[in-house]
Amino acid sequence: MMQLIDVGNTHTRIAECVNGEITSVTRVATAEFDKKHLAAGVAIAGASVVPSVTARLVDCEIFWVTPDRRCNLDLSAVDISTLGSDRLANAVRLANSYPLPALCIDFGTAITFELVDASRRFCGGAIAPGRAMLRRALNVGTARLPHIPLDNASPPELAGANTIDAIRVGVDVGVLGTVREIVARLRHQVKPDQLTVVGTGGDAAYFIDHLPEIVYGGEYFTLYGIFNVWEINQL
Numbered sequence: 001m002m003q004l005i006d007v008g009n010t011h012t013r014i015a016e017c018v019n020g021e022i023t024s025v026t027r028v029a030t031a032e033f034d035k036k037h038l039a040a041g042v043a044i045a046g047a048s049v050v051p052s053v054t055a056r057l058v059d060c061e062i063f064w065v066t067p068d069r070r071c072n073l074d075l076s077a078v079d080i081s082t083l084g085s086d087r088l089a090n091a092v093r094l095a096n097s098y099p100l101p102a103l104c105i106d107f108g109t110a111i112t113f114e115l116v117d118a119s120r121r122f123c124g125g126a127i128a129p130g131r132a133m134l135r136r137a138l139n140v141g142t143a144r145l146p147h148i149p150l151d152n153a154s155p156p157e158l159a160g161a162n163t164i165d166a167i168r169v170g171v172d173v174g175v176l177g178t179v180r181e182i183v184a185r186l187r188h189q190v191k192p193d194q195l196t197v198v199g200t201g202g203d204a205a206y207f208i209d210h211l212p213e214i215v216y217g218g219e220y221f222t223l224y225g226i227f228n229v230w231e232i233n234q235l
Contacts, residue, residue, distance in 0.1 A: 014026050069233055091116050098196045105199045138167060
C-alpha cells in the first residue's frame with residue numbers, strides 16, 4: 001500500500017493505493033491539511049499547487065511530482081519553471097492511458113488544459129477560471145450581485161429574466177463557449193481529426209453533459225497521474 005496526495009487550492013485529496021489501484025479517497029480542506037494526515041511506514045507521492053503546504057511538509061518523506069522527475073514526456077516545448085505539478089500529472093496520465101494526440105481538461109477551481117501530441121511532447125495548454133470562481137468574482141467585485149452555489153442544472157435557454165438567471169447564463173453558458181474555443185484552438189496544433197479530449201475534476205459532470213465530445217477520465221485522474229510519475233521513477 002502507498003499513499004497519494006493531491007494538494008489543490010481548495011481541497012486536498014488523500015488516497016490509498018494498492019498495486020496501482022486506488023482503493024479509498026478522503027478529502028480535507030487544504031487549509032487544514034498537515035502532517036497528521038500522512039500515513040506512517042508507507043511510500044507517499046504527491047502533487048501540490050500550494051507552496052505553503054509543500055513548505056510545511058518539507059521534513060516529510062514525500063515524492064513530489066515536479067518537472068525534474070522522469071515522466072516519459074518531452075517537456076522541451078514548455079517553461080518547466082512555471083509548470084504546475086497537477087498539470088504535469090494530468091499530462092502523464094493522459095499519455096499513459098489514451099490514444100495520442102490528446103487533451104486533458106481538469107474542471108476545478110481553475111480549468112486547466114494539457115495538450116500532448118502524438119510524439120509524447122507536452123505542448124502546454126491553457127488556464128481559465130472555473131464556474132465557481134467566476135460566480136464568486138461577480139459577488140466579491142460588485143455591490144449587489146449575489147453568490148450562487150454551483151449545481152449541474154442546465155442554464156436558461158433564453159435571456160435571464162432575473163439576476164440569478166442572468167448570472168447563470170453569463171457564467172455557465174459563457175464558460176462553455178470558453179472551453180469550446182480553447183479546444184478548437186488547441187486542436188489546430190495537432191492532427192485535428194484525431195484529438196482525444198478527456199475531462200476530469202470536480203465540475204466535470206456539467207461540462208460533459210453539455211460538450212459530448214469530452215470523454216470522462218474519472219474522478220481520480222490526477223491521483224493516478226501522480227502514481228504514474230512515481231512508478232516511472234522507481235524503474
